[in-house]
Amino acid sequence: MKKAIVLILALVGGIVSESAAQADYWVGKWEFFVKETPQGDVKMTGNLVRKDGKLTGDLTPITSQATEKIAISSIEESADKIVLFFSAAGYDLNLALNKVDGDNLKGLLADSFEASGKRLKSNDFFAGKWEIVVVDTPNGDAKFITELVRKEGKLAGDLKMTAGDAKETIPAKVEEAEGKITLYFSAQGYDVNVELNKVDDDNLKGTLMNMFEAKAKRVK
CATH class of the missing domain: 2.40.128.120 (Quinohemoprotein amine dehydrogenase alpha subunit, domain 2)
Structure with a gap:
């Protein structure tokens, strides 16, 4: 299973550092x-x-x-x-x-x-745009952007990735608890999850598949 996760990380390794740079400060x-x-x-x-x-x-x-x-x-x-x-x-x-x-x-x-x-910050802590970094994988740090919105009381979102010139948006299922969020998504035929816990108003920390350290920072 770990080899499969490594393969996924290799495929998303070039992920949206570019998107983070284009974060929309004014919106x-x-x-x-x-x-x-x-x-x-x-x-x-x-x-x-x-x-x-x-x-x-x-x-x-x-x-x-x-x-x-x-x-x-x-x-x-x-x-x-x-x-x-x-x-x-x-x-x-x-x-x-x-x-x-x-x-x-x-x-x-x-x-x-x-x-x-x-x-003006929303009272809905997890809603918004986040940059997630999975650190120290065999292929280096992997980065991606997720944008979470609340629809009919439930949090939902997607992951925005880039691989060369190709861009892909992957829907994610979101589970949330007090101070904690888990994103479930599929990549290259594998089911993957990222679990993140609140650190402070703008930072989260957790793991990808309980194997690799993950952290997230709110994109402003």
Whole structure:
């Protein structure tokens, strides 16, 4: 059986280190805070998604009254900076923010007012994108990406692999318990599982088939 696992690891050994490098930092929910405007401090949430390769989304002001979403008309982005263009109260505005760390942004609204952004994390700990690394296999470390989503109360997902120019997505069955998750999937005719336990907010640790050490890091 161990030989079969080694064969599988050889086949996925070139797995998506490339995908990890392309991790989409900006996608997700954010809370934005603009200080000392003529109307006082302003808070709003932003939901950023990628469609057809382009970043888009909307903003929702946080006020004591009913709120309406504001469409973001366009977004300019680079690895470390993002600029959101939108209209509010009859004015065309832009919110320019620079990356501070994995979860925080800092910049200006309309080149005038100090602004910041903070990533809003889901209460669903395991949901999201993870990079899994199986270490010290006979073929070196094997890496792959899994994206877990909750559908009808159950966690589901897939594994995204690359082998040369070929790309394959493998569905995975997910079992979860308090602080623990197990992914079951098939590769090259073999049934394989990766068991991972929560270490902290962004890291997991466990084994592949109880043979090889495995660890996972949340992709932000």
